[in-house]
Amino acid sequence: MSSFRIRPYFTQTVDLEIEALREQVARRINRDDARVEAKSFPGYLSLRIPEKDQHFWSPQLNLSLEPTEDGQTVINGIYGPNTNVWSMFLYSYLFVGSVGLFTGILGFVQWSLGNPAWGLWICSVMAAVAIALYILAQFGQKLAAWQTFLLHQEYEAAIGRPAEIR
Numbered sequence: 197m198s199s200f201r202i203r204p205y206f207t208q209t210v211d212l213e214i215e216a217l218r219e220q221v222a223r224r225i226n227r228d229d230a231r232v233e234a235k236s237f238p239g240y241l242s243l244r245i246p247e248k249d250q251h252f253w254s255p256q257l258n259l260s261l262e263p264t265e266d267g268q269t270v271i272n273g274i275y276g277p278n279t280n281v282w283s284m285f286l287y288s289y290l291f292v293g294s295v296g297l298f299t300g301i302l303g304f305v306q307w308s309l310g311n312p313a314w315g316l317w318i319c320s321v322m323a324a325v326a327i328a329l330y331i332l333a334q335f336g337q338k339l340a341a342w343q344t345f346l347l348h349q350e351y352e353a354a355i356g357r358p359a360e361i362r
Contacts, residue, residue: 203276204344206359210269214239214261217269221259224354232350243351245343253277253336257347273351273359275344277336288329296322 210217218236225234225243235242241259244250256279260272276282296319303315337344352358 203274204361205272205274206361208271208273208355208357208359209264210271210355210357211267212269213267214263214269217261217271221351221354225350230350232347243347245347249343250278251339252281253340255340255344255347257351259351271355271359275347275361277340281336285329285333289326292322292326292329296326 212220218241221241222234222236225232231246232243233246235244239261241261243257243259245254245256255275255277258274258276260274262270262272264270277285299315299322300319301315303313303317303319306315307313348359348361
């Protein structure tokens, strides 16, 4: 399950209503010999690795369930790290992008005025940090590949159909 995406996803349509689908998946996942656990909310399911088997990069599969007019359910699944890890990366990208943007603007203004363009140096450092964050995210995704595969297997077994990850 290798991807250059930060958060792989899939979309699938199932011939069940939302409540029946939620019950089917939760029943299949939350059995006694389960390798993953499910948390069920209205219109939403979250599949996770049990806490005793989790590590920093452990993934979770978030399933958004949307009804269609003909009684089917559209499932949008997104794989990602724990919410705290995802938030850390999100805010890091936000900080690096903001600092990079503003120092890039400052550097070009300095350069156009004929002054030393030290802002461009900071912008370059921020670009390097953004690339490093992306590489770190890919590294974490590779460390979590086996658990991601396990989540995907359990999901497919609960639904009874394969799902193509993008």
